[in-house]
Amino acid sequence: MKDLTHTQRMVLGFLKEYLSKHGYPPTIREIGAHFGFLWPAARGHLKSLEKKGFIRINPSRSRGIEIIGASYPERKAIPILGRIRAGSPEIASEEIDGTIKVDETLFPGEGLFCLKVRGESMRDGGILDGDFAVVRPQNTIENGEIGVVLIGDEATIKRVFLKEKKVILKPENKEMEATIHEPSEVTILGRVIGIIRSRV
Template structure:
């Protein structure tokens, strides 16, 4: 690879972090470690991609791979993916098209597959028995439909986001909590818009968990 001195230094930094931590740092962490701006990190990544040193998979999920050579060579190792935390669900727009990000969280790309993942910050303990706790991030795959019994991120009456287990009945939609202290929520078909399927959870003590902003889910 024909890299400039700055590009080579940045590439070596990424390799070192990958070997030490098992993942490549977020853009924010890289900027802090190197004492440069977030924009400068993004520009260096774009330059490395152009020269075949890294490969970015997906515009929104920000998954990146280090390459051992030109772009046709196999990757050295998959890096962690940076998943945006959605501060608020907007009706009618796919999650990955929204700009209301509330920070981001870095997750293991081997554990969280799928395209355009997003995260919702959970408030309350209504899904406690499903292992989704107050303050956690629910990692979701964008989807506008749900199978019976799936845990989904749903928009209620075009304004309130919630994470619940989905059931379609003959006369409407039921959203079930996973905590006996909370009632089953029942709505008409037009009142519920499924926005994503929950594919995993990041605990609030995760080292890359973002604590800025407010939750997109109200306590229910």
């Protein structure tokens, strides 16, 4: 996607702000008035934004500006799992401790779930005790990614390496040692695609 000029970025910012404030987009004249220039100039910026793919202008419709990608982000509730039952890919409702609602755009994908992080084992990787880890369920994982792994009955978050047919689970903490496992011992539940921390 092409770069925006300063003015174009400002106009796009105003569009988003106006939209979230009023629930409908501004008119071309309102945009011009906000920035202090005459409105035909605003139209030029809108045309540029459309050409660069940031917005869509519906011809002849008043306020017919759609912000592409962010128009009306579908919000989804991500369930927070207190415990993970061995071998169950689907989420049982009794395991849901609550939900967190976040932008679809921020964490895309289906079937996401959250885990509350316990312990300091991933501290050096920027994952602290009490954080919520956003997990995308998947059966395999790329070498070196942070995954949610089930060992026996317990789910842990570790950086996962695959080496010589062994699974190496490496904590991001200098005081802790990596553990080596047979592939049959561990089950990959998913990849950590995000962290949400609240320290209110």
